[in-house]
Every structure is written in C-alpha cells, then in structure tokens.
Amino acid sequence: MLSGARRHLSPHDIDALATQAGISPQLLRQDGARVTREQFVKMYERIALFMGDEMLGLWSRPIRAGALKYLGLSLLDAPSLMVAMYRFTRFWNLLLDDYRLRMVRAHGVATITIAPRQDSTTPTPFGHELMVKLIHGVASWLLGRQLPVQGVGFAFPRPAKFDEYAKLFPGPVLFGQDASSVSFSETVLRQTFRRTRGELLDFVRRAPDDWIFVTFDHDTTTSQVRDFVAARLASGASLGEAAVSLHMSERALSRKLATEGTSFRAVKEEVRRDLAIQRLVKTREPIDRIAASVGFDNTPAFHRAFRTWTGSTPRGYRRRASPV
DSSP: OHHHHHHHSOHHHHHHHHHHTTOOHHHHTSTTOOOOHHHHHHHHHHHHHHHTOTTTTOSSSOOOTTHHHHHHHHHTTOSSHHHHHHHHHHHHHHHOSSEEEEEEEETTEEEEEEEESSTTOOOOHHHHHHHHHHHHHHHHHHHTSOOOOSEEEOSSOOOTTGGGTGGGSOSOEEOSOSSEEEEEEHHHHTOOOOOOHHHHHHHHHHTTHHHHSOOSOTTSHHHHHHHHHHHHGGGOOOHHHHHHHTTSOHHHHHHHHHHTTOOHHHHHHHHHHHHHHHHHHHOOOOHHHHHHHTTOSSHHHHHHHHHHHHSSOHHHHHHHHSOO
C-alpha cells in the first residue's frame, strides 16, 4: 500500500499518518508485521486525503478526490452490468496516462484488461491489484452480491508475500501475463441492476472498505473452512470435523483445498494467526487468554507459533503495535 506514497511523501509524513491510523510507525519497518482490517482502511483513507489522490500515488497522475463518486454516477443508469463495466473502462481511460483499460468478449467470457500504453511501462503490483479489486468491487456493489470471476491475471511475477493476502483473490490467479486482467461470465454481466444516488454516496463514504475486502467467491472451499475454523478454534477444529460440516469425506475436502492451493493445516494456521494478531492489537486481553482462544493448550506453544508467524513475541508485537 505504501509503494506509491513512499515516492511522494517523506518518512516523517508516513509515520505521522500511520500514527493517525492507530498503527505504530515501528510496525512499518518490521518485516512480517500485520495490521487489522480497520487499521489498513484508516491508513488508506489518511494517505488518500493527505496526498489528494484516491489511488495513493500508484499511477502516473493523481486520481483526485471525487473520482469514485463521479465514476459511480456515470454507471447508475446503465441498462445492464455489461454496459456499466464498459463505461467503467472508458471513465478510467480519461484519467490514466500510463495504462488503458479494455473490455474484450470471447467464448462467453468478458475480460477487462489493464494494459500499458507504452511497452517500457513497469507495472506497480499494488496498483494493479487495487484496480482489479475496484473492478470487482464496483461490479459486485452494483448487482448487490459478490460476483464470481472466471480468472484473474497480473502482468508481474508472483510477489514474495502474496500468500499473506491471497485470500482477497480466491480462485484462479495467474502471474507473468501480458496484461493484468479480471474475467467474468457474460451471463453474469448481462444482468440488470438498480442502485440509487443515495446508495452510491453510502458506498463512496465506506470506501475503500467495501470494494477492497469483497471476496471474488465467498463460496470457495477455503472460505468455508476458514469460517468453520474461526468459529471453533477454542475447542480445537479438526479436519474430520470440518469434513463432516461440509458434507464430504476428509480426502475429498483435502483434495478440494489442494486445488485452491492450500491445505486444512495452512488454513487453520492462517486463522489462528489473524485472530491472535487482531486480539493483540484491538484488545488488552491477557496473552494466555488469547492463546487459549485460538486453540493453544499452553502459552509457550503459542509464543513459539507467534514468533514463527511474525518474527516477534506476542508481547513485543503488542508493544510495537500501540501508537506512540
């Protein structure tokens, strides 16, 4: 998120904005540090307001305040989602100098591509990820539900820490493509929608929370397993219990998770880590109680796991996460 801001703002300004968002500046310099969703959104909002750029300095020119609102207004009277998303591409082509958005239709699939205007342009990974999230988030909001996608492609190599946020892109994601893109079934985009100006203003006020954290397919097996594990961590969720809950055998569940690039153990560890960090940052609960709440029988085991996840002890992480 900070890649664009660091090109335009001083370290002092970024530290000050982090403090306003409830994030210790020390965390920004700690490898493996994590923040809560609320802190991420607040940091995004603070940077956008300070820079006067709704896309955080990630493109060749600033995207001035009000762009998302006027984008939405241009879509409200579209006769179908297909037309609305075509207008989406035309709107962004008025704003961007370095990239061009296109909608390409073939074999029942509509793909929105983000292609450089010049071959020498080097993609900014987070900028492309953000645009893909915005495309999907706006389309999902217009239709009133989280839309499935046929696939996502990025015009850069797989980031080293993509696993940290891969759940924002569940489903097929390819790297090293000629252009970044997101694809939808034409059947989905042919649907009509009805949204009011008041609803649009609410969507804009909640930005970027609603469109960044929309998931591409809420019904993936990984998503269902995450929900199951999160509800039963304290009592110790097992693969067998998850399989029974999802009405399949352990082997079938493991196979489905493997096709989505993960495993039951990996999902459980991710849920444990995320909930532990959330409670460390947002509450003053004793560490031994947090350990028990995420399924650890003893505090030393929790300390070892937490150090593996973040490179820090729980107490040290909490101290650094507290704004100064």
